[in-house]
Amino acid sequence: MVDVPFDTVAGVPPAEVGEVDLYHPKSWWTRYVFSQDAKVIAIQYSITAMSIGMVALVLSWLMRLQLGFPGTFSFIDPNQYLQFITMHGMIMVIYLLTALFLGGFGNYLIPLMVGARDMVFPYVNMLSYWVYLLAVVVLVSTFFVPGGPTGAGWTLYPPQAILSGTPGQDWGIILMLASLILFIIGFTMGGLNYVVTVLQARTRGMTLMRLPLTVWGIFTATVMALLAFPALLVASVMLLLDRLLGTSFFMPTLVEMGQLTKYGGGSPILFQHLFWFFGHPEVYIVALPAFGIISDLISVHARKNIFGYRMMVWAIVAIGALSFVVWAHHMYVSGMHPYFGFFFATTTLIIAIPTAIKVYNWVLTLWRGDIHLTIPMLFALAFIVTFVNGGLTGLFLGNVVVDVPLSDTMFVVAHFHMVMGIAPIMAVFGGIYHWYPKITGRMLNEVLGRFHFWVSFLGAYAIFFPMHYLGLLGMPRRYHDIGETAFVPASAHDLNAFMSVAALIVGFAQLVFLFNLVWSLFKGKEAGGNPWGAASLEWQTPETPPGHGNWGKDLPIVYRWAYDYSVPGAARDFVPQNEPPAGLLAQGAGP
Amino acid sequence: MSAIILFMAGIAAIAGWWLSQQRLAAKPWLEEGVLVDLREQSGSSPPTAKIGLGVFLAVVGSLFALFISAYSMRMTMVDWRALPVPALLWFNTGVLVLSSVALQWAYTAARRDDIDGVILGLLSGGASAVTFLIGQLLAWRQLAGAGYFVASNPANSFFYLITAVHGLHLMGGLVALGRTTSKVWLSAEVIRVRLSVELCAIYWHFLLLVWLVLLGLLTGWTDGFVDICRQLLT
Numbered sequence: 126m127v128d129v130p131f132d133t134v135a136g137v138p139p140a141e142v143g144e145v146d147l148y149h150p151k152s153w154w155t156r157y158v159f160s161q162d163a164k165v166i167a168i169q170y171s172i173t174a175m176s177i178g179m180v181a182l183v184l185s186w187l188m189r190l191q192l193g194f195p196g197t198f199s200f201i202d203p204n205q206y207l208q209f210i211t212m213h214g215m216i217m218v219i220y221l222l223t224a225l226f227l228g229g230f231g232n233y234l235i236p237l238m239v240g241a242r243d244m245v246f247p248y249v250n251m252l253s254y255w256v257y258l259l260a261v262v263v264l265v266s267t268f269f270v271p272g273g274p275t276g277a278g279w280t281l282y283p284p285q286a287i288l289s290g291t292p293g294q295d296w297g298i299i300l301m302l303a304s305l306i307l308f309i310i311g312f313t314m315g316g317l318n319y320v321v322t323v324l325q326a327r328t329r330g331m332t333l334m335r336l337p338l339t340v341w342g343i344f345t346a347t348v349m350a351l352l353a354f355p356a357l358l359v360a361s362v363m364l365l366l367d368r369l370l371g372t373s374f375f376m377p378t379l380v381e382m383g384q385l386t387k388y389g390g391g392s393p394i395l396f397q398h399l400f401w402f403f404g405h406p407e408v409y410i411v412a413l414p415a416f417g418i419i420s421d422l423i424s425v426h427a428r429k430n431i432f433g434y435r436m437m438v439w440a441i442v443a444i445g446a447l448s449f450v451v452w453a454h455h456m457y458v459s460g461m462h463p464y465f466g467f468f469f470a471t472t473t474l475i476i477a478i479p480t481a482i483k484v485y486n487w488v489l490t491l492w493r494g495d496i497h498l499t500i501p502m503l504f505a506l507a508f509i510v511t512f513v514n515g516g517l518t519g520l521f522l523g524n525v526v527v528d529v530p531l532s533d534t535m536f537v538v539a540h541f542h543m544v545m546g547i548a549p550i551m552a553v554f555g556g557i558y559h560w561y562p563k564i565t566g567r568m569l570n571e572v573l574g575r576f577h578f579w580v581s582f583l584g585a586y587a588i589f590f591p592m593h594y595l596g597l598l599g600m601p602r603r604y605h606d607i608g609e610t611a612f613v614p615a616s617a618h619d620l621n622a623f624m625s626v627a628a629l630i631v632g633f634a635q636l637v638f639l640f641n642l643v644w645s646l647f648k649g650k651e652a653g654g655n656p657w658g659a660a661s662l663e664w665q666t667p668e669t670p671p672g673h674g675n676w677g678k679d680l681p682i683v684y685r686w687a688y689d690y691s692v693p694g695a696a697r698d699f700v701p702q703n704e705p706p707a708g709l710l711a712q713g714a715g716p
Numbered sequence: 717m718s719a720i721i722l723f724m725a726g727i728a729a730i731a732g733w734w735l736s737q738q739r740l741a742a743k744p745w746l747e748e749g750v751l752v753d754l755r756e757q758s759g760s761s762p763p764t765a766k767i768g769l770g771v772f773l774a775v776v777g778s779l780f781a782l783f784i785s786a787y788s789m790r791m792t793m794v795d796w797r798a799l800p801v802p803a804l805l806w807f808n809t810g811v812l813v814l815s816s817v818a819l820q821w822a823y824t825a826a827r828r829d830d831i832d833g834v835i836l837g838l839l840s841g842g843a844s845a846v847t848f849l850i851g852q853l854l855a856w857r858q859l860a861g862a863g864y865f866v867a868s869n870p871a872n873s874f875f876y877l878i879t880a881v882h883g884l885h886l887m888g889g890l891v892a893l894g895r896t897t898s899k900v901w902l903s904a905e906v907i908r909v910r911l912s913v914e915l916c917a918i919y920w921h922f923l924l925l926v927w928l929v930l931l932g933l934l935t936g937w938t939d940g941f942v943d944i945c946r947q948l949l950t
Contacts, residue, residue, distance in 0.1 A: 321764060324767055325761075330751055335744050355779035356778075363877070366877065370866055372866060390870065395786060398717055399782065686744035706749055
């Protein structure tokens, strides 16, 4: 069976870190608030991200109310509408998804999945959360400053981002940029931890090719984020200087309200390059952890080993590398050289290859699997469908000739909500339903969970499927009120109203989900240590929820990969990663 | 964007080299038993803190490569007027070289268990780094005194911005250096601080390298090279 040389001697001592390396909390404050335990930090990150995400959800309600029933809600004026779209986008992409996938899932799962006691730099990890929280507080504060938050759009394009016609020009934009700078500093602290922990703290036997794909996804996404976020930092700092000191990094010579501004000669295109050098990898920074999580979910809940594990790993690495050379496909309408457009269209389409490999492998994992339609599995299936949908419209938009007419229409909005809104959120929900029993020791309520899934999944399609059609009609994005136009028929307005009602219902379902999270914490069914019968290491902890230091006296030894499901001849339909092979078991090695 | 693309290519080469040693072609579904990881096998894996510093330097490197990219794109605009480089910068550069040398000396002293040498190296390294920072501030004042204000021309803006970002990184390094120095002072056991001293020295050499590249950019020496890079992409 085995054609690769390796060491199978019995009695391999477990890899052990020195006791001094582990930080021990001494008081309630250092245990639950200023904690250096990655699991507590993960929960702090998740609660903060979900709280600010609720703000963004309410903003999307307000936007949909305006779009669906224009003229009905007098309290939403055009400026506020722009502020809502800006804050909604920024919060969802950066403060919710990035923070939740890397700070939340990354912190909780990396040490447990690689068999470590904690992150390698726990103090820096703690700082990371507090700087993130500060960034969120600064962001929220923009709602209360004179002029309100910035309405520049989530891309913050200069020159309009800092001109007086844009809402939030006084304080909103300054605090927005400051908050981004803080976020990046905080993220860098956390990111260093996630990367170095995967590199250095893997337990004995946990080779890279035995890592669960969740870890591969989060690891690669973190490497990308560490390299890509500096671009946003540079752009933010320079834009902040343009706004505060009157420099002209990005600001061209222009006349505002009949007055020549103090700016001159700057290049707005330079900002776009910097922004999208961050912005495109950002898509994959939220997609790769989702890819990893989905791979693990479908393998566990279809009781089948992941198909093409090596290909999955290679594809993750390839996507990570390629995503740095596609950024200018966001800039086809910026007046760039046609050859540039050709180059970036080509790289964009090439990235579809490793992505398609992943989709095929998921489908082939499901093929003839023992599919359990548990809630995590439902979300995983929803992810695959949604990601394929969004990916296919991405192929449209990746081509210059198709992108140019569709640019700045609702088609683009529908595309990116499918591919990096709905799809990653499906992965987040699937992940939460899957790992909640490990985190709390209790199952989430099944009935509420299924209600949440079906309303969210069908509702999201009710919102975003028709939106493609509106985009094809030519309905532009970012408009407060489309008014009477020749190319938009009355039926499009009815469609908008329908989508808005769907959005309200989907938002309501998220409240049910939050209720379920709290209710199940106290009243949920006891889960036991491994309710799904999963093979990966985080389910093999001696305690559930895992205690401080994760493992007992000894770190686990890993004897196999994370996907030994339905192995012929095995006693159970899964073999935990830390279960020794039969030959070793006879010689006295214990799990 | 050629500077950052080149930088990313370098990072990709390092990552590719590392990945090539990780048995990525293994078939984990066939391998049962304890696999001794390359990291454990070699026995001389670098300490975790050193790896952490390496990753951090990649992030800082990416930050500066992006600044250089932005600089090289902005300098082609018609309003760009290169500013005269104050002679003081040459003195500052010399001081920063001295600072780096002193920390290297502290590191070699730490390897010899020479506690006095370590303290002397750390203190003189720190003092010359502070001198460098003061020198940079004086250079700013000279420029401002001569009418080169931050917002009056993009070349000026970039000069102030890039030197400030470099200075901030050095100040962060000084915090680490201060902590290391106090550890040496208090524990007097060289073996326990050897790694910290080494990390400080690496960080200093890195910042010196970054400064030399930035100096080449700010003085216009590397304009020819920047032009070549720009033509690569156009």
